Amino acid sequence: MQAASATSSSSTAAIMNENDDDDSNPPLMATYKHLLAESRLDADDRTTTMMDDDHHSRRCVVLPVIDLQHGEEQCRAAIVRAASEWGFFQVTNHGVPQALLDELHDAQVAVFRRPFKLKEREPLLDFSPESYRWGTPTATRLEQLSWSEAYHIPLTGTTPPATSSSGDKTRLVIEDVSTAMSELAQKLAGILVADLRGDEENVVSRCTRSTCFLRLNRYPPCGAAGGAFGLCPHTDSDFLTIVHQDGVGGLQIRNDERWLAVEPNPGALIVNVGDLLQAWSNDRYRSVEHRVMASAASERFSVAFFLCPADDALIRPRISAGGDRPAPRYKSFTFGEYRNQIREDVRLTGRKMGLQRFRIQGEGPL
Numbered sequence: 001m002q003a004a005s006a007t008s009s010s011s012t013a014a015i016m017n018e019n020d021d022d023d024s025n026p027p028l029m030a031t032y033k034h035l036l037a038e039s040r041l042d043a044d045d046r047t048t049t050m051m052d053d054d055h056h057s058r059r060c061v062v063l064p065v066i067d068l069q070h071g072e073e074q075c076r077a078a079i080v081r082a083a084s085e086w087g088f089f090q091v092t093n094h095g096v097p098q099a100l101l102d103e104l105h106d107a108q109v110a111v112f113r114r115p116f117k118l119k120e121r122e123p124l125l126d127f128s129p130e131s132y133r134w135g136t137p138t139a140t141r142l143e144q145l146s147w148s149e150a151y152h153i154p155l156t157g158t159t160p161p162a163t164s165s166s167g168d169k170t171r172l173v174i175e176d177v178s179t180a181m182s183e184l185a186q187k188l189a190g191i192l193v194a195d196l197r198g199d200e201e202n203v204v205s206r207c208t209r210s211t212c213f214l215r216l217n218r219y220p221p222c223g224a225a226g227g228a229f230g231l232c233p234h235t236d237s238d239f240l241t242i243v244h245q246d247g248v249g250g251l252q253i254r255n256d257e258r259w260l261a262v263e264p265n266p267g268a269l270i271v272n273v274g275d276l277l278q279a280w281s282n283d284r285y286r287s288v289e290h291r292v293m294a295s296a297a298s299e300r301f302s303v304a305f306f307l308c309p310a311d312d313a314l315i316r317p318r319i320s321a322g323g324d325r326p327a328p329r330y331k332s333f334t335f336g337e338y339r340n341q342i343r344e345d346v347r348l349t350g351r352k353m354g355l356q357r358f359r360i361q362g363e364g365p366l
């Protein structure tokens with residue numbers, strides 16, 4: 001993405017600090033100013049637009065915490081309940097060693113500290129140049145701007161050989177965290193699909209390391225007076241997501257009409273249901289909208305592992321075996337079709353329509 005040019009305007013009085021003079025930061029402030037000028041809103045309107053639900057989003061929520069050391073059988077009911085009622089929960093004693101998460105955090109800080117020009121120009125390690133992202137390339141309005149940068153890394157089936165350079169150490173820690181998170185995600189997804197499994201191919205077995213992604217997120221401090229989304233409201237397009245966040249906070253989930261701030265717990269991993277699992281479970285599990293609010297004072301780091309199936313994996317709504325066999329609420333689709341539809345919707349309308357596109361008219365709530 002090219003930096004949007006900064007445009008001077010009286011409305012830019014809303015901006016207090018310049019973040020862009022730190023040479024490691026992407027030009028988010030320049031983009032912000034550009035969008036602000038484009039939107040022709042004055043500072044007061046802008047504040048109202050972004051923060052109209054602020055009083056609700058101050059409410060904090062402690063997500064259900066499930067201690068996995070009690071064993072799969074003991075946890076099964078709690079996991080199923082949390083995924084149905086909340087779509088989000090936390091796990092402790094999850095099998096991803098804390099020392100490994102700390103090592104990844106240090107590597108992540110070092111990777112993002114590099115000059116923006118370098119991050120934009122040169123691939124990180126052996127990842128493709130497209131894995132580095134910042135802001136929202138398609139944003140035409142301020143509310144569509146994500147005040148963050150990320151490495152979105154497609155995983156491979158093989159682990160590169162170990163050597164001793166610092167780059168290779170970073171590569172190895174990324175691989176080790178991915179492997180551990182992938183095992184955890186497989187286990188949790190396996191528990192969630194167990195009740196609903198039909199005779200057909202089990203979609204979880206179509207999620208292999210090489211179809212999954214790891215995303216390293218950094219949210220720079222945001223000096224815009226009206227605040228900004230670190231990550232715009234969205235649902236995840238995958239089957240299941242696992243997130244590790246630091247202690248800064250900023251993640252919020254949508255609950256009915258309110259936004260609830262998730263109390264950070266760096267000792268736990270956050271698990272959330274993705275769109276594919278919602279459709280596959282015929283709405284038994286919920287893919288809940290979430291967002292990140294950028295902090296004015298602190299930068300924030302998080303890591304997200306996306307459990308995704310192969311492109312040709314079929315997502316067909318399952319009906320629970322013992323139930324009264326309600327009608328499927330979604331047309332069947334492959335993950336590839338889902339991704340293409342999202343890409344097309346974003347290209348044409350600027351936003352993801354997601355599962356709405358595949359919902360069968362008249363079946364269940366939108």
Ligand SMILES: O=C(O)CCC(=O)C(=O)O
Pocket residue numbers: 215217231236243245251290292301302303304
């Ligand atoms: O940073 C976080 O806490 C959430 C990240 C997230 O939602 C995502 O990468 O999809």
Ligand SMILES: [Fe+2]
Pocket residue numbers: 234235236290
């Ligand atoms: Fe997400």
